[in-house]
Amino acid sequence: MPTVGLFIPCYVDQLFPQVGLATVDLLEQAGYGVEYPADQTCCGQPMANTGCTEQARPLAERFLAIFSGYDYVVAPSGSCVAMVRCHYDEYLAGQPGFEELKKKTFELCEFLVDVADTSRVDHRFPYRVGLHQSCHGLRELRLASSSELVAPAFGKAQRLLQMVDGLELVTLARPDECCGFGGTFAVAEEAVSCMMGNDRIHDHLTAGAEVLTANDMSCLMHMAGLIRRQGKPLRVMHIAEILAGHSK
């Protein structure tokens, strides 16, 4: 049985443990052994995105040391996977095991579709769901077609959600606009960030969504923060929770 090294982003570990647990279930259901290396912390993305590359470098090196032994590395976060696959070259190019690491590191939905070849999901989720396409998953990892490019449409998360019995995906006016989280951007440009988030939420509500989902918890944390403050009628769930049937 191939073993997956579970990569749980730091803030998911601390704030959204239910997303990690759903991920474990999904991977085990798909027939993989799952191991969570306890000494992992953060992939270094916040530092790298701020320009503090020297603060990110040791974290990239730790990541390689911790995860290089597994058959696959899977994370329920497109953004953190994009850090490894698209931005670690700066720190790790040429190091033994790095090229393999890039090839075997996957975002959860991508892994379920491309590697595990998932063809059915055994849960019912009778709600209207709005899928927020998280930007790094979309335009770095290409987990779905982006609306700017002229190419056939596809989407890995959509494909999985369509397998869920009773689930209805709503159609958004702006299918893949950014929610405005953007790491330190959410704080440094608070006003624009919150306006972006509110506009995203409005689009989902207008489309009739009851549940807002995404494959990045960071986008959801930002939008859930706005939704709760304003008491808007929209539930927020990570896609892993829906797919694993952890929907309460």
Next chain:
Amino acid sequence: MNHAPLAAAFVADAPRAKWHDETLWFVRAKRDKAAQSVPEWEELRECAAQIKAHTVSRLADYLEQFEREATRRGAVVHWARNAAEHNEIVLKLLSDRGVKRLVKSKSMLTEECHLNPFLERHGIEVVDTDLGERIVQLAGESPSHIVLPAIHKKKEDVGQIFHEHLGTTAGATDPNYLTEAARQHLREKFVQAEAGLTGVNFAIAETGGFVVCTNEGNADLGVSLPTLHIASMGIEKLVPRAQDLGVFLRLLARSATGQPITTYSSHFHGPRPGGELHIVLVDNGRSDILASDEFRRSLNCIRCGACMNTCPVYRRSGGHSYQTSVPGPIGSILAPSRNPKMFYSLPQACSLCGSCSDVCPVKIDLHHQLLTWRRELAHQGLLSRSKRLGMQAMSFVFRRPALYRLAGRVARWLTPLLPRFMIYNGLNAWGKQRELPDFPAKSFGEQYAERRRHESQRNS
């Protein structure tokens, strides 16, 4: 100068910010439709990127070829190292001929060089003839967008400006009426002008000619009546051959406004009979960008404005919040190369969503270059103290798993106990409009370890 407070001020006028966002999104949607109508769109983008990369790789040769050919056709070519030299050259051309009135069309480069105030100081009247540019000029402002210079103005604003400057009826907002008033006013200016200045969209090394694209025909009018035509162009505007034009003209208008082609693509090859044509080739920092491996590709830019229309930050913060003649994603790359200290906040005014890179017709990897700028700025010590210290502290903790787990436990235990005012106050930008998530009692790591313990107990 910092982008964030200016952006916050723009957002504070919520209805206007919403209107600005929706207007530009409408343009982006038109662009999407226009792009989708060209099945070979992605090949065209690739082709354009390669032509530009090639041109830039031997720019000096192509510039010399252009100068030779343009001269052969009777134009006079001038070289300007920087904005000041450009302005002096233009001034000298005008004052040698006693020109007091100049009409201008479509030149962001002259904005970059601050030509208008310079000429006005020397007693020359400068009239921007593009309708949008004329509106901002009358309002005493600078363009807020490179293709739609007055996009931040509603028709009520335009009515007010025209009322003050052109004597239209107070409170008039009818676009037809206002446009007609502008037309009459500009006609007078065209007739009086003694010289015309245009920008250049594409210059062709092979022929020594150049193309100016407008939707109003004002470039043609501005240079057809007077005998003196000055064309100001950045040295990156070159393409090697006339046949390359087709690639760029198809991409430019579709990306800019969603039109299949701009209404007027005016070709200039040499002066008109009895007239003079002067071409000013301006560097103004471009060869520094050319010399940098990381930012060279930003010279591919054909100034279509698509990256602005798609940028979720630009749409909501307005062009003026960038404080530079070229705003938005591409402007945030170009400006710091001229003055990193002054424009340090622009590469941060970005959520790194990457939409600009996918929309760019010449495939500039805009969001990666913005990220590279952040690295460069941090390297130059231009990162704010709070960000720098914050990142150092985070990295310190993340390198020590036991400390990380402890810090997480303490924070999860402590935060819910704190009174609300200690979490939600002026110091916490997150909490101004957003709640924090509920803090779970146990981290994933702790719950996972328990689960594995139970499983092994069950199995033994």
